[in-house]
Amino acid sequence: MKTLKNIMFILLVCLVSVFVLVACGSEEKKDDHTHTPGGEWLFDAENHWKECSADGEKVDVAAHELEKDICSVCKVKVTSEGDTAEVYVLNNKGNWVVCYHYEGGKMVSEDTMEYKYAADGSIQSMTMKTDGKLSYEAEYDTDSTGYNYEKKTVQYSKDGTKYTVEYDSNGDILKESKVKADGTVEFDYTIVHEYGDDSKKVSEKVYSGEKLIKETKHIVLFEDTWGGGSFHIEVTTYNDDGTTKVELFNENGEPIGD
Numbered sequence: 001m002k003t004l005k006n007i008m009f010i011l012l013v014c015l016v017s018v019f020v021l022v023a024c025g026s027e028e029k030k031d032d033h034t035h036t037p038g039g040e041w042l043f044d045a046e047n048h049w050k051e052c053s054a055d056g057e058k059v060d061v062a063a064h065e066l067e068k069d070i071c072s073v074c075k076v077k078v079t080s081e082g083d084t085a086e087v088y089v090l091n092n093k094g095n096w097v098v099c100y101h102y103e104g105g106k107m108v109s110e111d112t113m114e115y116k117y118a119a120d121g122s123i124q125s126m127t128m129k130t131d132g133k134l135s136y137e138a139e140y141d142t143d144s145t146g147y148n149y150e151k152k153t154v155q156y157s158k159d160g161t162k163y164t165v166e167y168d169s170n171g172d173i174l175k176e177s178k179v180k181a182d183g184t185v186e187f188d189y190t191i192v193h194e195y196g197d198d199s200k201k202v203s204e205k206v207y208s209g210e211k212l213i214k215e216t217k218h219i220v221l222f223e224d225t226w227g228g229g230s231f232h233i234e235v236t237t238y239n240d241d242g243t244t245k246v247e248l249f250n251e252n253g254e255p256i257g258d
Protein backbone atom coordinates (compact mmCIF):
# COMPACT_ATOMS: atom_id res chain seq x y z
CA MET A 1 0.00 0.00 0.00
CA LYS A 2 2.81 2.36 0.89
CA THR A 3 4.44 1.77 -2.51
CA LEU A 4 1.16 2.51 -4.29
CA LYS A 5 0.82 5.77 -2.34
CA ASN A 6 4.38 6.69 -3.34
CA ILE A 7 3.65 5.94 -6.97
CA MET A 8 0.46 8.02 -6.82
CA PHE A 9 2.47 10.88 -5.29
CA ILE A 10 5.14 10.64 -7.98
CA LEU A 11 2.42 10.58 -10.66
CA LEU A 12 0.84 13.66 -9.13
CA VAL A 13 4.19 15.49 -9.07
CA CYS A 14 4.75 14.57 -12.73
CA LEU A 15 1.27 15.73 -13.68
CA VAL A 16 1.77 19.08 -11.92
CA SER A 17 5.16 19.43 -13.61
CA VAL A 18 3.61 18.83 -17.02
CA PHE A 19 0.99 21.50 -16.31
CA VAL A 20 3.66 23.94 -15.20
CA LEU A 21 5.77 23.14 -18.28
CA VAL A 22 2.78 23.59 -20.61
CA ALA A 23 1.96 26.88 -18.90
CA CYS A 24 5.57 28.05 -19.18
CA GLY A 25 5.64 26.92 -22.80
CA SER A 26 2.67 29.07 -23.77
CA GLU A 27 4.18 31.98 -21.83
CA GLU A 28 7.39 31.62 -23.85
CA LYS A 29 5.41 31.45 -27.06
CA LYS A 30 3.80 34.83 -26.23
CA ASP A 31 7.22 36.37 -25.59
CA ASP A 32 8.44 35.01 -28.92
CA HIS A 33 5.66 36.72 -30.89
CA THR A 34 7.05 39.45 -33.07
CA HIS A 35 5.13 42.67 -32.39
CA THR A 36 3.44 44.27 -35.38
CA PRO A 37 3.60 48.05 -34.79
CA GLY A 38 0.58 49.98 -36.03
CA GLY A 39 1.12 52.72 -38.61
CA GLU A 40 0.34 55.67 -36.37
CA TRP A 41 2.59 57.18 -33.74
CA LEU A 42 1.02 57.51 -30.31
CA PHE A 43 2.45 59.95 -27.80
CA ASP A 44 2.33 61.78 -24.51
CA ALA A 45 4.23 64.90 -23.42
CA GLU A 46 7.58 63.04 -23.20
CA ASN A 47 7.55 60.03 -25.51
CA HIS A 48 6.19 58.59 -28.73
CA TRP A 49 5.56 54.93 -29.48
CA LYS A 50 3.62 52.54 -31.65
CA GLU A 51 1.06 49.98 -30.56
CA CYS A 52 1.28 46.30 -31.51
CA SER A 53 -1.81 45.54 -33.58
CA ALA A 54 -1.92 41.97 -32.15
CA ASP A 55 -1.76 42.61 -28.39
CA GLY A 56 -1.84 46.41 -28.00
CA GLU A 57 1.55 46.51 -26.34
CA LYS A 58 3.73 49.66 -26.54
CA VAL A 59 6.61 49.19 -28.96
CA ASP A 60 9.43 51.45 -30.16
CA VAL A 61 9.05 53.75 -27.12
CA ALA A 62 11.43 56.72 -27.35
CA ALA A 63 11.63 60.34 -26.18
CA HIS A 64 10.49 63.06 -28.62
CA GLU A 65 13.30 64.45 -30.74
CA LEU A 66 12.43 68.14 -30.75
CA GLU A 67 13.70 70.60 -33.34
CA LYS A 68 12.11 74.03 -32.87
CA ASP A 69 9.45 72.39 -30.62
CA ILE A 70 8.48 69.87 -33.33
CA CYS A 71 9.36 66.17 -32.97
CA SER A 72 11.22 64.98 -36.08
CA VAL A 73 9.86 61.44 -35.58
CA CYS A 74 6.15 61.68 -34.68
CA LYS A 75 5.67 65.33 -35.90
CA VAL A 76 3.82 66.66 -32.84
CA LYS A 77 4.66 70.08 -31.43
CA VAL A 78 5.57 70.11 -27.74
CA THR A 79 5.85 73.16 -25.50
CA SER A 80 6.37 72.95 -21.76
CA GLU A 81 6.77 75.18 -18.74
CA GLY A 82 7.37 73.86 -15.25
CA ASP A 83 5.21 70.75 -14.82
CA THR A 84 2.70 71.78 -17.51
CA ALA A 85 3.04 70.82 -21.17
CA GLU A 86 1.07 71.18 -24.38
CA VAL A 87 1.24 68.63 -27.18
CA TYR A 88 -0.13 69.82 -30.54
CA VAL A 89 -1.09 67.73 -33.54
CA LEU A 90 -0.54 69.83 -36.66
CA ASN A 91 -2.37 69.69 -39.99
CA ASN A 92 -0.61 69.83 -43.38
CA LYS A 93 -0.71 73.66 -43.25
CA GLY A 94 1.15 73.71 -39.94
CA ASN A 95 -1.92 74.80 -37.94
CA TRP A 96 -2.71 72.78 -34.84
CA VAL A 97 -5.88 70.69 -34.87
CA VAL A 98 -5.66 68.95 -31.49
CA CYS A 99 -3.95 70.21 -28.34
CA TYR A 100 -3.48 67.99 -25.30
CA HIS A 101 -2.79 69.77 -22.01
CA TYR A 102 -0.62 67.95 -19.47
CA GLU A 103 -0.09 68.70 -15.79
CA GLY A 104 2.49 66.72 -13.85
CA GLY A 105 2.70 64.20 -16.70
CA LYS A 106 -1.08 63.60 -16.71
CA MET A 107 -3.37 64.68 -19.55
CA VAL A 108 -5.94 67.07 -18.06
CA SER A 109 -7.84 68.52 -21.05
CA GLU A 110 -8.05 68.44 -24.80
CA ASP A 111 -8.75 71.20 -27.34
CA THR A 112 -9.69 70.62 -30.95
CA MET A 113 -9.53 73.32 -33.62
CA GLU A 114 -11.30 73.40 -36.96
CA TYR A 115 -10.28 75.80 -39.74
CA LYS A 116 -11.93 77.17 -42.82
CA TYR A 117 -9.42 78.25 -45.46
CA ALA A 118 -9.85 80.62 -48.37
CA ALA A 119 -8.75 79.55 -51.87
CA ASP A 120 -5.35 81.25 -51.35
CA GLY A 121 -4.78 79.16 -48.19
CA SER A 122 -5.34 81.99 -45.72
CA ILE A 123 -7.49 81.27 -42.66
CA GLN A 124 -11.13 82.40 -42.86
CA SER A 125 -12.32 81.13 -39.51
CA MET A 126 -11.40 78.88 -36.60
CA THR A 127 -13.61 77.05 -34.12
CA MET A 128 -12.15 75.60 -30.95
CA LYS A 129 -13.70 73.06 -28.65
CA THR A 130 -12.38 72.26 -25.17
CA ASP A 131 -13.22 68.73 -24.04
CA GLY A 132 -15.89 68.70 -26.76
CA LYS A 133 -17.52 72.02 -25.78
CA LEU A 134 -17.33 75.21 -27.90
CA SER A 135 -14.74 77.46 -26.24
CA TYR A 136 -13.40 79.88 -28.87
CA GLU A 137 -14.24 81.19 -32.32
CA ALA A 138 -12.30 83.55 -34.58
CA GLU A 139 -13.12 85.16 -37.91
CA TYR A 140 -10.49 86.49 -40.26
CA ASP A 141 -10.62 89.07 -43.01
CA THR A 142 -8.23 90.28 -45.68
CA ASP A 143 -7.57 94.01 -46.13
CA SER A 144 -6.91 95.82 -49.44
CA THR A 145 -3.18 95.00 -49.23
CA GLY A 146 -3.90 91.28 -48.87
CA TYR A 147 -3.09 91.21 -45.18
CA ASN A 148 -4.99 88.43 -43.38
CA TYR A 149 -6.05 89.65 -39.95
CA GLU A 150 -8.14 88.55 -37.00
CA LYS A 151 -11.47 90.39 -37.31
CA LYS A 152 -13.51 88.94 -34.47
CA THR A 153 -12.88 86.57 -31.57
CA VAL A 154 -15.39 85.06 -29.16
CA GLN A 155 -14.39 83.31 -25.95
CA TYR A 156 -16.92 81.04 -24.26
CA SER A 157 -16.13 80.45 -20.58
CA LYS A 158 -17.21 77.39 -18.63
CA ASP A 159 -19.67 79.55 -16.60
CA GLY A 160 -21.43 80.58 -19.84
CA THR A 161 -19.84 84.04 -20.12
CA LYS A 162 -19.31 85.17 -23.72
CA TYR A 163 -16.45 87.62 -24.36
CA THR A 164 -16.40 89.16 -27.83
CA VAL A 165 -13.72 91.40 -29.38
CA GLU A 166 -13.72 92.94 -32.87
CA TYR A 167 -10.56 94.35 -34.47
CA ASP A 168 -9.62 96.49 -37.45
CA SER A 169 -6.71 95.59 -39.75
CA ASN A 170 -4.35 97.67 -37.51
CA GLY A 171 -5.13 95.31 -34.63
CA ASP A 172 -7.01 98.10 -32.83
CA ILE A 173 -10.12 97.03 -30.89
CA LEU A 174 -13.38 98.30 -32.39
CA LYS A 175 -15.81 96.53 -30.08
CA GLU A 176 -15.44 94.68 -26.81
CA SER A 177 -18.23 93.08 -24.82
CA LYS A 178 -18.84 90.59 -22.06
CA VAL A 179 -22.22 88.95 -21.64
CA LYS A 180 -23.06 86.55 -18.80
CA ALA A 181 -24.91 83.26 -19.25
CA ASP A 182 -28.22 84.85 -18.11
CA GLY A 183 -27.88 87.60 -20.75
CA THR A 184 -26.66 90.32 -18.36
CA VAL A 185 -24.28 92.69 -20.17
CA GLU A 186 -21.19 93.19 -18.01
CA PHE A 187 -19.78 95.71 -20.50
CA ASP A 188 -20.32 96.67 -24.12
CA TYR A 189 -17.70 99.05 -25.50
CA THR A 190 -17.37 100.59 -28.95
CA ILE A 191 -14.04 102.24 -29.71
CA VAL A 192 -13.71 104.84 -32.47
CA HIS A 193 -10.18 105.49 -33.72
CA GLU A 194 -9.18 108.60 -35.62
CA TYR A 195 -6.02 108.65 -37.69
CA GLY A 196 -4.05 111.63 -39.05
CA ASP A 197 -2.76 112.10 -42.59
CA ASP A 198 0.39 110.10 -41.73
CA SER A 199 -1.94 107.28 -40.53
CA LYS A 200 -0.75 107.86 -36.96
CA LYS A 201 -3.48 107.68 -34.36
CA VAL A 202 -4.85 111.08 -33.35
CA SER A 203 -7.57 110.11 -30.93
CA GLU A 204 -9.57 107.25 -29.51
CA LYS A 205 -13.12 107.46 -28.14
CA VAL A 206 -14.61 104.72 -25.97
CA TYR A 207 -18.38 104.39 -25.80
CA SER A 208 -20.22 102.23 -23.28
CA GLY A 209 -23.37 101.42 -25.21
CA GLU A 210 -24.20 104.89 -26.65
CA LYS A 211 -22.46 106.89 -23.94
CA LEU A 212 -18.98 108.40 -24.39
CA ILE A 213 -17.00 107.35 -21.34
CA LYS A 214 -13.37 107.99 -22.30
CA GLU A 215 -11.47 110.03 -24.84
CA THR A 216 -7.75 109.73 -25.51
CA LYS A 217 -5.93 112.39 -27.55
CA HIS A 218 -2.40 112.18 -28.84
CA ILE A 219 -0.90 115.66 -28.59
CA VAL A 220 2.22 116.01 -30.74
CA LEU A 221 4.89 118.19 -29.10
CA PHE A 222 7.41 118.02 -31.93
CA GLU A 223 8.08 115.76 -34.86
CA ASP A 224 11.36 114.68 -36.42
CA THR A 225 11.66 114.48 -40.18
CA TRP A 226 12.37 110.73 -39.79
CA GLY A 227 9.03 110.15 -38.04
CA GLY A 228 10.18 110.24 -34.43
CA GLY A 229 9.32 112.91 -31.92
CA SER A 230 7.57 113.46 -28.68
CA PHE A 231 3.93 113.50 -27.68
CA HIS A 232 1.64 113.68 -24.71
CA ILE A 233 -1.49 111.66 -24.15
CA GLU A 234 -4.52 113.42 -22.77
CA VAL A 235 -7.14 111.13 -21.26
CA THR A 236 -10.58 112.51 -20.46
CA THR A 237 -12.88 110.30 -18.40
CA TYR A 238 -16.60 111.08 -18.41
CA ASN A 239 -17.99 109.87 -15.09
CA ASP A 240 -21.51 108.60 -14.44
CA ASP A 241 -22.22 111.58 -12.14
CA GLY A 242 -21.62 114.02 -15.02
CA THR A 243 -18.15 115.11 -13.88
CA THR A 244 -15.08 114.75 -16.09
CA LYS A 245 -11.49 114.01 -15.20
CA VAL A 246 -8.57 115.02 -17.43
CA GLU A 247 -5.19 113.34 -17.05
CA LEU A 248 -1.97 113.93 -18.94
CA PHE A 249 0.67 111.28 -19.64
CA ASN A 250 4.01 111.30 -21.43
CA GLU A 251 4.79 108.91 -24.31
CA ASN A 252 5.89 106.24 -21.80
CA GLY A 253 2.49 106.35 -20.12
CA GLU A 254 3.84 108.13 -17.02
CA PRO A 255 1.49 110.74 -15.49
CA ILE A 256 2.46 114.39 -15.83
CA GLY A 257 1.47 116.69 -12.97
CA ASP A 258 -0.50 119.80 -13.99
Ligand SMILES: [Zn+2]
Pocket residue numbers: 033034035036052053054055056057
Ligand atom coordinates in the same frame (compact mmCIF):
# COMPACT_ATOMS: atom_id res chain seq x y z
ZN1 LIG B 1 2.53 42.25 -29.86
Ligand SMILES: [Zn+2]
Pocket residue numbers: 043047048063064065071072073074075076
Ligand atom coordinates in the same frame (compact mmCIF):
# COMPACT_ATOMS: atom_id res chain seq x y z
ZN1 LIG C 1 7.78 62.40 -30.95
